[in-house]
Structures are given as structure tokens and as C-alpha cells.
Amino acid sequence: MSPTQQADSVLSLRGISKTFGAVAALTDIDLDVAAGQVMAIVGDNGAGKSTLVKILSGVHPPDSGTITFESRDIHIPTPAAAHKLGIATVFQDLALCENLNVIQNLFLGQEVRPLRLNDVAMETRSWDLLRQLSAKIPSVRVPVAALSGGQRQTVAIARSLLGDPKVIILDEPTAALGVAQTAEVLNLVERLRENGLGVIMISHNMADVQAVADTVAVLRLGRNNGVFDVGAVSTEEIIAAITGATDNAVSQRQARRKEGLPS
Amino acid sequence: MNSTLTTDRQDERLSGNEGLRGAIADVVERARGGDLGVIPVVVGLIVIWTVLQILNPIFLSSANLVNLTLESAATGIIALGIVCVLLVGQIDLSVGSVSGLSGAVLAVLFVVKGLPVWLAIVAAVIMGAVIGWVYAQLFNRFGVPSFVITMAGLLAFLGLQLYVLGTKGSINLPFDSGLVNFAQLDFVPAWLSYCFAVIAAVWLFGSGYLHAQERRRAGLSARSLSMLLIRSLALLAVLAFVVYYLGQTRGIGWMFIFFVALVLIMHYMLSRTKWGRAVYAVGGNVEAARRAGINVKAVYTSVFVLCSSFAAVGGILAAARLAAANQSSGSGDVNLNAIAAAVIGGTSLFGGRGTAFGALLGIIVIQSISSGLTLLNLDSSIRFVVTGIVLLLAVVVDSIARKSRTSHGRA
Ligand SMILES: Nc1ncnc2c1ncn2[C@@H]1O[C@H](COP(=O)(O)OP(=O)(O)OP(=O)(O)O)[C@@H](O)[C@H]1O
Ligand SMILES: [Mg+2]
Numbered sequence: 001m002s003p004t005q006q007a008d009s010v011l012s013l014r015g016i017s018k019t020f021g022a023v024a025a026l027t028d029i030d031l032d033v034a035a036g037q038v039m040a041i042v043g044d045n046g047a048g049k050s051t052l053v054k055i056l057s058g059v060h061p062p063d064s065g066t067i068t069f070e071s072r073d074i075h076i077p078t079p080a081a082a083h084k085l086g087i088a089t090v091f092q093d094l095a096l097c098e099n100l101n102v103i104q105n106l107f108l109g110q111e112v113r114p115l116r117l118n119d120v121a122m123e124t125r126s127w128d129l130l131r132q133l134s135a136k137i138p139s140v141r142v143p144v145a146a147l148s149g150g151q152r153q154t155v156a157i158a159r160s161l162l163g164d165p166k167v168i169i170l171d172e173p174t175a176a177l178g179v180a181q182t183a184e185v186l187n188l189v190e191r192l193r194e195n196g197l198g199v200i201m202i203s204h205n206m207a208d209v210q211a212v213a214d215t216v217a218v219l220r221l222g223r224n225n226g227v228f229d230v231g232a233v234s235t236e237e238i239i240a241a242i243t244g245a246t247d248n249a250v251s252q253r254q255a256r257r258k259e260g261l262p263s
Numbered sequence: 264m265n266s267t268l269t270t271d272r273q274d275e276r277l278s279g280n281e282g283l284r285g286a287i288a289d290v291v292e293r294a295r296g297g298d299l300g301v302i303p304v305v306v307g308l309i310v311i312w313t314v315l316q317i318l319n320p321i322f323l324s325s326a327n328l329v330n331l332t333l334e335s336a337a338t339g340i341i342a343l344g345i346v347c348v349l350l351v352g353q354i355d356l357s358v359g360s361v362s363g364l365s366g367a368v369l370a371v372l373f374v375v376k377g378l379p380v381w382l383a384i385v386a387a388v389i390m391g392a393v394i395g396w397v398y399a400q401l402f403n404r405f406g407v408p409s410f411v412i413t414m415a416g417l418l419a420f421l422g423l424q425l426y427v428l429g430t431k432g433s434i435n436l437p438f439d440s441g442l443v444n445f446a447q448l449d450f451v452p453a454w455l456s457y458c459f460a461v462i463a464a465v466w467l468f469g470s471g472y473l474h475a476q477e478r479r480r481a482g483l484s485a486r487s488l489s490m491l492l493i494r495s496l497a498l499l500a501v502l503a504f505v506v507y508y509l510g511q512t513r514g515i516g517w518m519f520i521f522f523v524a525l526v527l528i529m530h531y532m533l534s535r536t537k538w539g540r541a542v543y544a545v546g547g548n549v550e551a552a553r554r555a556g557i558n559v560k561a562v563y564t565s566v567f568v569l570c571s572s573f574a575a576v577g578g579i580l581a582a583a584r585l586a587a588a589n590q591s592s593g594s595g596d597v598n599l600n601a602i603a604a605a606v607i608g609g610t611s612l613f614g615g616r617g618t619a620f621g622a623l624l625g626i627i628v629i630q631s632i633s634s635g636l637t638l639l640n641l642d643s644s645i646r647f648v649v650t651g652i653v654l655l656l657a658v659v660v661d662s663i664a665r666k667s668r669t670s671h672g673r674a
Pocket of ligand 1: 049
């Protein structure tokens with residue numbers, strides 16, 4: 001990665017590792033996310049993508065490594081700390097409370113007027129957010145349990161837009177979405193980039209990645225397996241990096257670059 | 264056409280549930296989806312009252328109902344705490360022992376040590392709060408399941424209660440003390456009772472009206488004026504009838520008013536504050552609550568402290584009602600009655616569902632059974648069996664409702 005990109009990165013990870021018992025979920029991960037840039041993270045099932053997301057959102061602490069946010073070394077011990085820093089996350093499992101309704105889920109932990117909840121303000125804002133995502137949710141007063149998978153995903157995405165985040169992390173945001181909502185989420189990602197936010201998007205869908213991402217970072221078995229410029233890489237090359245087909249030009253070039261050898 | 268619709272009613276799939284008929288249709292629809300709310304307990308209450316009235320015509324007499332309200336208060340307050348712990352998906356099995364210990368501590372400090380009564384009360388309640396805090400520490404730090412911690416507490420605090428009471432085993436509270444008066448003799452004057460009824464109805468209308476106005480200004484759908492009027496007039500009619508009917512004999516005790524006030528406060532706390540939302544969220548999905556930035560441990564702590572404190576308050580009132588604290592205070596059925604009241608009142612054992620009003624309705628069911636069977640001269644053996652069956656029914660209804668929610672996508 002070029003030095004200029006590192007200079008304006010909002011979020012940098014260096015040497016992040018995480019093990020769960022005997023499983024090394026992440027080993028020595030480096031990553032730079034710039035403001036106004038969409039970074040896609042791809043990798044096979046179990047490659048460690050969600051684990052990385054959980055480290056950034058304060059769900060799990062990393063075992064080692066440093067995180068730099070807006071050129072400060074930080075720790076993210078709790079999800080509340082991540083919120084406070086301005087890192088918002090849409091989790092793969094969505095993390096919604098099924099017994100609460102849409103408004104209550106959207107504002108969970110950030111309610112308006114803590115001692116006398118302002119339902120009206122929260123409901124109006126909920127409709128604004130959902131409208132912005134072209135959500136097809138008939139009523140915001142039904143429990144989330146009554147929503148379809150895609151509707152729930154829209155709610156989870158809408159929730160991450162509340163507050164004033166600087167970095168948004170989307171863990172497979174379009175997995176359950178219909179055609180229109182997927183397009184809407186991709187549009188949203190572009191809008192977020194235009195507004196100068198750093199976006200991390202995890203996806204298995206190469207078409208989505210090619211459509212919105214600026215750079216693609218590949219994780220393989222918990223390790224960095226290359227960072228590519230989307231404009232300069234083909235889908236085949238990314239897939240090769242994901243699956244670990246080492247005998248291709250890209251991974252060889254990557255490997256040489258890593259070792260500091262001329263390519 | 265669309266321009267006349269409010270923001271929240273624009274989806275064409277929404278049926279026009281407005282006005283009185285819409286409100287009723289809404290409740291029916293939700294109940295069919297397994298969101299029963301207070302319907303089972305209201306139906307149960309009607310059935311139980313009808314049966315008991317047929318068996319003994321004294322049951323629904325004013326005098327008996329007045330007695331029933333007074334008997335409900337102490338255990339009802341304990342049940343209010345149980346509602347809170349059940350909402351976060353935990354349980355406190357020691358509320359009976361804690362209430363007994365609290366009564367004993369009150370009696371010792373007030374009667375034996377001669378402290379002013381208010382100081383004895385404060386001390387007993389603080390003791391309850393500390394017990395809850397210790398439970399929460401054990402739960403948060405070591406992750407011991409709450410039913411084990413509180414089962415240990417059940418035994419330990421029963422022992423402590425016996426120790427505090429000493430060899431005599433029973434301490435009488437003086438009949439002329441304010442506390443005993445409060446629990447036995449203080450009744451709200453009729454005019455004031457009617458005032459309370461009117462205030463409640465006006466309050467319901469006023470807050471509903473302001474809320475509807477605010478919603479309309481924000482372009483959201485709101486209850487119509489006639490709906491609001493019908494609602495508060497219905498409340499007024501019910502309350503006025505209650506006041507009138509109980510007023511035929513002694514009327515409404517201050518202790519019952521105190522219980523209802525606590526229910527209203529808890530209702531507000533649970534439904535209108537950030538803390539309440541956190542309680543429901545933790546009960547619904549702890550991990551989601553944690554990831555939303557909620558301090559889950561603090562929520563557990565607050566709930567355990569609240570529950571034990573309510574248990575202590577209930578114990579004080581039970582001692583005051585009896586004008587004594589003895590070895591059997593808080594033992595036997597107090598524990599189970601409080602838990603049964605919460606569950607019968609619609610609080611789910613699976614967490615995340617229930618209301619403060621559930622405690623009020625639930626304890627009235629429990630006390631009705633108890634009082635009805637006592638009137639029939641049936642002894643406590645049968646009472647235990649019947650209460651056990653009712654509790655079982657409530658739990659079955661809860662589980663069936665949960666199944667139905669799953670199949671209707673409302674789990
Ligand atoms: N809480 C946990 N406890 C134990 N092991 C875990 C835990 N979370 C993740 N792992 C392990 O870490 C590895 C990486 O998991 P992770 O969820 O990050 O994969 P992923 O890249 O998100 O996969 P997917 O594409 O399927 O979502 C897996 O081997 C998984 O078994
Ligand atoms: Mg994942």
C-alpha cells in the first residue's frame with residue numbers, strides 16, 4: 001500500500017492477532033481504511049472476517065496488535081467505546097432484539113431523552129432513515145421478530161447510520177436483501193463514501209465488491225492474503241487469492257512485494 | 264389519496280386499523296399471534312371470581328374485597344420485583360426469605376433497640392438492596408446461574424432471620440405505631456378516593472391528548488379525540504365503581520394505594536425510560552444489548568437490587584399487617600405466590616416480556632384463590648394445590664403463547 005494512502009487513513013490495524021482456544025482466527029493482520037474510501041474484505045467461510053469486525057466493534061479484544069484511529073492509538077474494550085469513537089457496525093447476525101419493535105431496536109442504547117423517552121422524535125427519525133434505504137417495512141411498531149430477513153437487515157443497517165459515525169463496518173450487508181434493497185444499500189455505501197466516511201464492507205458477492213469498493217483486502221485462513229486496487233484487478237485474481245491458488249501472477253507479485261523484492 | 268396518509272400509514276399492506284373497531288381488531292390480531300398481554304389473566308380472574316362467588320356468596324362482598332386488596336399489597340410489591348428479574352431472563356427464589364429477614368430486622372431495630380420507625384424501615388430496605396447487590400456481583404463476576412445463587416440465599420437468609428429473631432422467635436410491633444396503622448387501619452376518605460379516580464382519568468386523557476397532538480404535528484397517525492375520551496371515561500367508570508363498591512365498607516387502604524403507586528412508577532420506568540428499554544433488550548437478546556453499547560452488568564445489578572429491595576419493602580408491610588415479625592414470616596407460600604403472581608400476570612419466564620401491571624393483576628388472582636378457599640373453610644393443603652395448578656396453567660399459557668409467536672413470526 002502506498003504511503004499516501006496510509007497518511008489519510010482513519011483506521012489502521014497493525015499485527016492484529018486473535019485466537020479462540022486452539023483456533024488462530026486472525027494472525028498478524030494489517031489493514032488501512034481511508035476516509036472517503038470503501039474497503040471490501042473478502043475471504044472464504046471461516047477466514048476470520050467476522051472476527052476482525054468484532055475486534056473493531058469492541059465485541060472481542062484482540063490478543064495482540066495495535067489499532068490507530070484518526071492517528072491516535074486506541075483500545076476498543078467495549079461496544080460502547082466503539083460507538084463513542086464513531087465506529088458503527090452492522091453485524092452478520094444483525095444483533096437485533098426480537099422482542100423489541102423497529103423504533104426500539106434502531107435507538108437501542110441511544111434513546112432520545114433518557115428519562116422521558118421521546119417516542120415521536122424517534123419514530124419520525126426512524127421513518128426518515130428507513131425511507132432513505134427504501135425500506136419496505138409496513139409498520140415500525142411491530143416487533144422485529146415479525147419482519148422478514150431482508151427487512152431485519154435493513155433495520156440493522158439503518159441503526160448504524162444513527163449518531164455520527166466516521167467508520168461504518170458492514171458484515172455481509174446484502175446477504176438477505178432483494179434486488180432493489182441491494183441496489184439501495186450499494187447506493188448508500190457510495191453516498192457514505194461521498195460524505196467522507198470510511199466504509200468496510202464484507203461480502204461474498206464479487207459483483208457487489210467490484211461495483212462499490214475502492215480496494216479489496218483478502219483474508220485467507222486468518223492471514224492477510226493481499227490488498228488490491230479494484231480498478232486494477234480481475235474477479236478471477238481475487239478469487240484466486242481467496243482460495244489460495246498460489247500459482248498465479250497476482251499472488252506471486254504480492255508475495256514478492258511483501259518481501260521487499262522488486263516485482 | 265396518499266397525501267392524506269400519515270407517515271406511518273403509507274404502506275398499502277396496512278389494514279386501516281383506526282378508531283375503536285380498529286383497536287379491538289388489533290388486540291385480537293396480536294393475541295392470535297401469541298402476544299397475549301394481560302388477556303389470560305383477565306379471563307382467568309373473571310372465571311375464578313365467578314366460580315368462587317357461586318361457591319360462596321360472601322366472596323364478592325365489599326368487606327371481603329377490601330380485605331383482599333390489603334392482603335395483596337405486601338406480596339404484590341414483592342411480585343413487582345420478580346417481574347423485573349424475569350424481564351431480564353433471570354429469577355430470584357429468595358424473595359420470601361429476604362422479606363422475612365427484613366421484617367425481623369425492622370422489628371428488632373424498632374421494638375428491641377428502640378430506634379425510630381423510619382430509621383428501622385430505611386435500614387431494612389438498605390439491607391435488601393445490599394443483598395441484591397451481592398447477588399448481582401456473584402452473577403456478573405462468576406457467572407453463577409441466578410437460580411442457584413438465590414436458592415443459596417433462600418436458605419442463608421432464612422437462617423439469618425431465625426438468628427435475628429433469637430430464641431423468642433416472635434416480636435410484636437406496637438399497635439399504636441404509625442406503621443401498623445398504615446397497614447391495618449388507614450383508609451383513604453371517600454372524597455379523596457373519588458378524587459384519585461378523577462385525577463387518573465383526567466391524567467390518562469390529558470397525556471393521551473398531548474401525545475396525539477405531538478404525533479399529528481410530526482405527521483404521524485394518532486388516536487382520535489373520541490377514542491381518547493372513550494378510553495378515559497371507561498377508566499373513570501371502572502375506578503369510580505371500585506371506589507363506590509369498596510366504600511360500602513372500609514374503602515381503599517393507603518397500603519393498597521402505596522402498592523398501586525409503586526406499580527405505576529415501575530410501569531413508567533419500564534416503558535418510558537432508557538433503563539426500561541435496556542431491561543427488555545437484555546431479556547430479549549443479551550448479546551445484541553451488549554453490542555448496542557448497553558452496560559449489561561449494570562442492568563443486571565439494578566434489577567437484582569430492585570428486586571431484593573422490593574422484597575424488603577414487602578416484608579416490612581407484611582410485618583406491619585400482622586403487627587409482628589415471627590419465624591414463619593416470609594416462609595411457606597410467600598416466595599411462590601410472588602413468583603406465581605408475576606407469571607400469572609403475563610411475565611414470560613423466557614425473558615423480555617411482561618409489564619408492571621402484570622404484578623397487580625397476578626397477585627389479585629392469587630389472593631382471590633387464597634381468600635375464596637379460606638372462605639370455603641378449606642385448609643391450606645387444598646389452597647397450595649390450587650395455587651400450584653393455577654401457576655402451572657399460567658406457565659403453560661406462557662409456553663403456548665411463545666410457540667404461537669414463533670409460528671407467527673413474533674418470537
Ligand atoms: N466466539 C468464537 N469462539 C470460538 N471460535 C470462534 C469464535 N468466533 C469465531 N471463531 C472461529 O474463528 C474462525 C473465523 O471465524 P469468522 O466468523 O471470523 O469467519 P468469517 O470469515 O466471518 O466466515 P463467514 O464467511 O462464514 O462469515 C472460525 O474458524 C471460527 O470457528
Ligand atoms: Mg462472517
